[in-house]
Amino acid sequence: MNTWVFAAGIMGIFTSLVHIFAGQVDPVRPFLQSDLPDIPKATLLGCWHMVSAILVISGFALAYIGWSNLSSFQNMVIGISISFVIFSLVFIAVGWYFFKFQAFIKLPQWVLLLPIGILGLVGTM
DSSP states (O other): OOOOHHHHHHHHHHHHHHIIIIIIIIIIIHTTSSOHHHHHHHHHHHHHHHHHHHHHHHHHHHHHHHHHGGGGGGGHHHHHHHHHHHHHHHHHHHHHHHGGGGOOOOOHHHHHHHHHHHHHHHHHH
């Protein structure tokens, strides 16, 4: 077992559950009830669900690869891990644009995304 990659996978699965369930309560419902036209709503809701799918697939892939210690999938782990690091940097940058120093509190998604990327990368070394 590669415990680093497996831990990244478990954290990814947890993050996907937080995204799917808590995300529906906080950002999604108010957004859908807003006065925005239906096309932007539908587009952003589609993007929301694509992110949900990526989180679930990535989490389970990392957990399986880590559990089975499949070193032949090292490039996949690196790709997923780098993606998660970039995702966290996007939240930090967007948060900084809107909230400056409060970015780390107002958009805390990076707290879950960055460790997944780091754990996965450490597991490939």
